[in-house]
Amino acid sequence: MKTRSWIALLGLAALSACGQRSTPRFVYMPDMAYSPALKAQEPGVQPPVKGTIPTNYRGLAPSLTLEDAGKTLKNPLERTATVMARGQNRFQTYCLVCHGPAGEGDGTIVPKFPRPPSLQSDKIRNYQDGNIFHVITHGQNLMPSYAAQITPEDRWAIIHYIRALQRSKHPSAADVQASEAE
C-alpha cells in the first residue's frame, strides 16, 4: 500500500475510536470527573465576602450630572480622625499612583501614564465635594471609574483627605490664626 493510503487508514481508525458514549469506559480520576457542579450564584454556596461591592453598583444615580452632583450632594461624614485616616489610606491606595502624594499630578506611574491635572488647582479647590464624588464614581476621560473598588463612604472619606491636602498647600487665614493661637 502507498504511504498516503496508510495515513487515510490510520485516520479512519482514530475516528472510529471516538465512540458515541458520553461517559468514558475508564475514568482515570473519578473525583474530578464527577465533582458536584455547584453554581457560584446559588444562594448559600458562595456568600460574597463582607464588604463586596457589585460591579454595577455606583452609589449614585447614573443620570446625575457632574454639575448637579456638586449642587445636590453633601459629604455625609464628619471630619473625625478616623475618617481622615481612612481617607488617607484609600487615597494612598487608589489615587496616589496617578495624582501623587499631595495630589499634584506627580504619581508614581507618571509619565508612563499621562500626568493628571493637579487636585491643588483653583478648579478642584472650588469644586464642591459632590463634584469630586462624581469624578471618583464615574471617572472622567482617561481616569477610570472607581465605583467598583471604593465604597461611597470611602469616597467621601477620600474627599475629606483631599481637602486636608489642599489646606496643607493653601493654608487660609483661619489655619494661620488657629496655629498662632496655640
Ligand code: HEC
Ligand atoms: C489611572 C490614573 C488615575 C487614578 C488612579 C486616579 N485618577 Fe483622577 N484623574 C486621572 C486623569 C488622567 C485625570 C484627568 C482626566 C481628564 O482628562 O479629564 C483625572 C482627573 C481627576 C479629577 C478631576 C480633575 C480636573 O481638573 O478635572 C479628580 C477630582 C480626580 N481625578 C480625583 C481622583 C481621585 C480622588 C482618585 C482616587 C480615588 C483618582 N482620581 C484616581 C487619573 C487618575
